[in-house]
Amino acid sequence: MPDHNAPAALGGDDLETWSxxxxxxEWLPAALDAELLRDSDVTHFEYGILFALANASDLTLxxxxxxxxxxxSLSRLSRAIQRLETxxxxxxxxxxxxxxxxxxxxxxxxxxxFHQASPGHVATVNRLVLDPLTQSQRRLLRDISRRIxxxxxxxxxxxxxxxxx
Amino acid sequence: MPDHNAPAALGGDDLETWSxxxxxxEWLPAALDAELLRDSDVTHFEYGILFALANASDLTLxxxxxxxxxxxSLSRLSRAIQRLETxxxxxxxxxxxxxxxxxxxxxxxxxxxFHQASPGHVATVNRLVLDPLTQSQRRLLRDISRRIxxxxxxxxxxxxxxxxx
DNA sequence: GCTTTTTACTTGACTGAACAAGTGAATGGA
DNA sequence: TCCATTCACTTGTTCAGTCAAGTAAAAAGC
Numbered sequence: 001m002p003d004h005n006a007p008a009a010l011g012g013d014d015l016e017t018w019s020x021x022x023x024x025x026e027w028l029p030a031a032l033d034a035e036l037l038r039d040s041d042v043t044h045f046e047y048g049i050l051f052a053l054a055n056a057s058d059l060t061l062x063x064x065x066x067x068x069x070x071x072x073s074l075s076r077l078s079r080a081i082q083r084l085e086t087x088x089x090x091x092x093x094x095x096x097x098x099x100x101x102x103x104x105x106x107x108x109x110x111x112x113x114f115h116q117a118s119p120g121h122v123a124t125v126n127r128l129v130l131d132p133l134t135q136s137q138r139r140l141l142r143d144i145s146r147r148i149x150x151x152x153x154x155x156x157x158x159x160x161x162x163x164x165x
Numbered sequence: 166m167p168d169h170n171a172p173a174a175l176g177g178d179d180l181e182t183w184s185x186x187x188x189x190x191e192w193l194p195a196a197l198d199a200e201l202l203r204d205s206d207v208t209h210f211e212y213g214i215l216f217a218l219a220n221a222s223d224l225t226l227x228x229x230x231x232x233x234x235x236x237x238s239l240s241r242l243s244r245a246i247q248r249l250e251t252x253x254x255x256x257x258x259x260x261x262x263x264x265x266x267x268x269x270x271x272x273x274x275x276x277x278x279f280h281q282a283s284p285g286h287v288a289t290v291n292r293l294v295l296d297p298l299t300q301s302q303r304r305l306l307r308d309i310s311r312r313i314x315x316x317x318x319x320x321x322x323x324x325x326x327x328x329x330x
Numbered sequence: 331g332c333t334t335t336t337t338a339c340t341t342g343a344c345t346g347a348a349c350a351a352g353t354g355a356a357t358g359g360a
Numbered sequence: 361t362c363c364a365t366t367c368a369c370t371t372g373t374t375c376a377g378t379c380a381a382g383t384a385a386a387a388a389g390c
Binding site: 009010013014016017021023024026027029031071126128130131133137138143144145147149150151152155156 | 178181185188189192193194196236290295296302303304308312314315316
């Protein structure tokens with residue numbers, strides 16, 4: 001009785017493709033988070049922050065740059081760094097060159113934490129994503145992902161990766 | 166100086182594949198949510214509930230079954246239905262056959278809401294995911310997704326889709 | 331050179347999600 | 361036929377995230 005003949009529902013192969021992808025969208029991040037939380041007591045978001053700082057020169061980044069890397073709002077990052085700071089993994093100080101910036105630096109303990117957490121996380125990515133695929137599927141997945149990302153970027157008129165607030 | 170020779174980091178093609186997918190994992194759900202929220206003032210999760218109820222016979226489902234469909238904890242669903250109830254889209258009543266169950270039913274206004282929200286959402290899925298891909302890429306994406314899902318399921322010893330609490 | 335604006339955050343109020351501890355209805359065993 | 365247990369939720373608490381103000385430093389305007 002419902003189902004007007006508008007383009008109001010997916011069907012057939014498209015439905016199967018979308019529902020498979022939608023399920024991945026729900027479960028894969030959860031699985032990744034679960035491993036990090038269980039083995040290292042950090043969220044995937046926090047791990048991303050540690051990763052970015054660990055790979056930065058001087059283990060230091062401006063908050064705004066870090067927000068870009070972590071694809072995060074500044075306010076979310078601010079709270080997250082606050083938490084990492086109380087755990088002793090990160091320190092903040094105003095940029096001496098420009099007092100508006102805040103520099104976040106990985107401490108030694110933070111560096112250790114990152115190196116302790118990494119192998120398990122990388123192993124999980126391999127186990128859940130890379131290993132189950134053939135070489136050509138991996139290449140295809142990369143291309144497919146890029147096409148989807150291009151469509152998303154076009155949608156929002158190419159917002160430069162530093163979404164404010 | 167870091168980089169021990171453990172399997173502690175991805176590199177090369179694998180890194181590109183993973184980073185492309187990881188970006189999709191972050192942006193695609195956000196883009197989908199944004200459209201629904203902007204055009205219809207419902208979250209993707211709430212839309213999923215409306216969808217499930219709209220496709221159920223009598224527009225009615227038990228909370229626990231609905232939680233399975235929405236891949237949600239019972240407590241999260243309980244709060245969400247509470248919100249949908251105050252908006253007049255869903256009604257709850259104890260199952261007359263077994264007072265432990267609660268039956269959630271879509272109201273007429275809820276049905277209208279769903280039919281108003283659907284076209285835009287389906288169009289967004291098409292625009293961001295399906296249209297940018299070739300026919301064979303869609304098929305591949307389905308297969309790839311299924312492989313990843315199988316790996317996730319094996320990981321957690323095939324938890325039957327009704328994760329409690 | 332003094333105000334106004336912009337930039338780069340930070341913070342308070344509020345919302346939604348998770349976890350654990352309830353509650354109340356059925357069920358199962360002695 | 362009780363009592364304990366299980367089931368199917370619901371609710372108290374806590375915590376992370378968002379949005380809308382803040383704040384303080386630099387830049388721009390006049």
